[in-house]
Amino acid sequence: MIKKYHPVYKEEYEQWIAAHQQEIEEVSKDPRRLHYHLMPKIGWLNDPNGLCQLKGTYHIYYQYDPFDVRGELKLWQHVTTKDFIHYEEQEPFLFPDSELDTHGAYSGSAFIQGDTIHYFYTGNIKLFDRDDYDYIHNGRVANTIHLTSKDGVHFDEKQLVMGMQDYPKGFTQHIRDPKIIEEDGIFYMVQGARDMKDHGAILLFASQDLNHWQYVRSLQSDEPFGYMWECPDLFELEGQKILITCPQGVDTQGVDYANVHSTVWMQVDGTIKDSLRISQIHQLDRGFDFYAPQSFQDEQGRRILIGWMGIPDADYTNPTTEDGWQHALTIPRELHWKDGKLFQQPLSELKVLRKETLHFNAKSLCERQYDGECYELEALFQECEQMTLSLNEEIQITYQDHLFTLDITKCGYKRTTRSVYLDSLNNMRIFSDTSSLEIFLNDGSEVFTTRIYPTRPRCVTLNTKEGDTKITLYPLTAHQVK
DSSP states (O other): OOOTTSOOOHHHHHHHHHHTHHHHHHHHTOTTOOSSSOOOSSEEEEEEEEEEEETTEEEEEEEEETTOTTOOSOEEEEEEESSSSEEEEOOOSBOSOSTTSTTOEEEEEEEEETTEEEEEEEEEEEOOSOSOOOSSSSSEEEEEEEEEESSSSOOOOOEEEEOGGGSOTTEEEEEEEEEEEEETTEEEEEEEEEETTSOEEEEEEEESSSSSOEEEEEEOOSSOOOSEEEEEEEEEETTEEEEEEEEESOOOBTTBSOSSBOOEEEEEEEETTTEEEEEEEEESOOSSSOEEEEEEEOTTSOEEEEEEESOTTOSOOOGGGGGTEEOEEOOOEEEEEETTEEEEEEOGGGGGGBOOOEEEOHHHHHHHOBOOSSEEEEEEOSSOSEEEEEEETTEEEEEETTEEEEEOTTTSTTOOEEEEEOSOOOEEEEEEETTEEEEEEGGGTEEEEEEOOOSSOOOBEEEESOTTOEEEEEEBOOOEEO
16 A cells, blocks of 8 residues: 555556556546646646756656645656647656655756756655654755756666755755756756745755755845745746745735735846845736746747646645546746746647637627637737626626736635736736636736636626727637647
8 A cells, every 4th residue: 555654666656557547537537627738647736847848858747646636645747748739648757766755756857958857856754753843943854866867758866966964054944846047157056945034045056067066045035025935946037037936924915925825936136156136026826726836948948837736735625636636737838028027928839729710809709608618818908997707607807996806706616816906907818728717917917827617608708898809719629648
């Protein structure tokens, strides 16, 4: 029997999968299964890991627990694609099968140098020799592990490059999620951390060879901002350094930071070698289900981001757990930096999913009431002062007095409303799947990602005082996973 806090070996996994083919087949029949999002064939999915492209093939890994919908065990599942339309599911890439990661192959990343992929991840060890551990300041081991691969499938031996003795003093044992950036010929690693005062931070380490690392400094906001910064991703985009991270425990401020944990982008100024300073903090996603995103630069030079369409510790639920699976990844998004803001745009490859093109204005859309589940909708506004978009009686999207609000109270399984203030509403792009919504506002300067579980047909109607609203709707087909 596969148990939590015990090693998981490939042979055990293969035996378990072979014995549970009927359950896997039943999961595939769930009508809430998504059409164009990656999801577990059974069990639990969370953080995307190791995102990269090598020799034309994109490698997508993610945290995976096939054995339980609660995600108590952590493997790395592996999917490949060349076009983000046709996918091939590979065997799991990492198992917690060594003394370095016995209690979980936790999150990490990939860095390509030449024809080699370098992976770094956190190997989790939880100690049980005493009963007074709080597992924050004591009782936990977070190993930073390095391995390499020439094809993204086979890898060499796991190597410990940093253990608890290598991390700086003044921080708790919550140190995890390594990500690599190169600047001026030096490799730097960022790791998420929590200091002794329960303030979130990023730790920076430097290396000349990707094997030997030395601590450089920490990076924190001027004022405390959450107690732990998870899943850090530091990169340069169009001349600007950006840090994406997940601060836990940020207090709600009006309509901002409404989730139990947040995901933000930070504008970072300076050089890693000399000094860095955070000059701006902004939410990356306003929806209910977005966390632990990771970005990478592909061979075309695009900065692509994929997130976990879920969130830890939320008080709302997913009814799919009753059918043996939970969570998914977001659609891939391309990042841009413009006018001091980070923008997210759905990857252009997704246009291949469009089956046809339907044109409406607000009046004709109300008259025809498109009622499909899987579609992409674009709305262009001239001077929008007030708008109500109904996807059915259970999903309401409104804009009034500069406040944009998503209300899914009737089909959210305890999800209610999320909002953002806008200077103006110029355009809106919605990706609707069977049990998810991703809403991009004003060219992706604001985004809402959420799971939804409607029980009625999704009749799309739009009411607005503006008569020149242009609406384009594309019914979408499913991507293919082999």
